Amino acid sequence: MNTQPARIVFVRSKEGKEKLRPALSPGNLDKTIAAPVTAIIAHDLMFYENLxxxxxxxxxxxxxxxxxxxxxxxxxVAFRNGSLQGAYFIVAARALGLDRGPMSGFDNAKVDAAFFPDGRWISNFLCNLGKGDPSKIFTRSPRLTFEEACRLA
Ligand SMILES: Cc1cc2nc3c(=O)[nH]c(=O)nc-3n(C[C@H](O)[C@H](O)[C@H](O)COP(=O)(O)O)c2cc1C
Structure with a gap:
């Protein structure tokens, strides 16, 4: 029903990154602090107000x-449709020529407490945006085959 629950905070400032820092897992810390932008992909539990x-x-x-x-x-509904919007967000950023670093490795409760204290928006995943150093970023990882991922019925 065109619910559009996704909400996005583009964290750009040093202050914003410092608010994120305590929530980040060690493996995601340095690249998130260094990224020009970290998007918090969240969803609005009162998405229905826009219907x-x-x-x-x-x-x-x-x-x-x-x-x-x-x-x-x-x-x-908010999680499913917001996740789909988050995936489209990654594709759109890619189409603009940006590198994308989506991340589940963080403490959602800490991000929510820092950025969404009223509880109406809830964080789903983070996504760094920028231009990665080709000598440091992974190449595209292997994908499952059709036979591994699909069944015909
Ligand atoms: C929702 C989501 C969460 C992810 N979490 C992390 C993460 O916490 N840290 C990380 O380094 N990469 C993370 N990744 C990146 C994946 O490891 C990577 O996108 C996947 O291996 C496919 O990579 P490729 O598209 O570059 O081949 C995440 C990706 C997605 C979509």
Missing amino acids: PTAFPHRPDAIKLFQGDDKKAGNVT
Whole structure:
């Protein structure tokens, strides 16, 4: 229903990076502090507020989600659709010629406490953006074959 739950904080400043620092896993620390931009891909648990505009052909759609913002159905929609948007974000950054460093290696609760204290937005993953040093970044990793990843039914 065109919910568009993803919300993005582009962390660019030194102060912003210092707010991120305590949440980062050791392997992700230096590259995140060095990256020109670290995007926090989050989702808004009250995404449904935009439905009257975003999904105009069903004006009552908002009622499906109103009430308990933390109920499982709402959280699942926000997480699933926000993750898809996050993946498109990576593809879009790539299309612009940027290197992308998506990361799960961080403490979500610490990022949420530092950046989203009211609890309405929840962090999903981080994504560094910039131009990597080719001598230091990985080349493209192997992908599974069709047979490994798919079944025909
Ligand atoms: C959601 C997500 C989380 C990831 N977490 C980390 C991470 O915490 N640290 C890291 O160095 N790489 C992380 N990666 C990068 C993956 O290891 C990498 O994208 C994957 O191996 C495919 O790499 P390639 O597209 O460069 O071949 C993450 C990627 C994704 C999509």
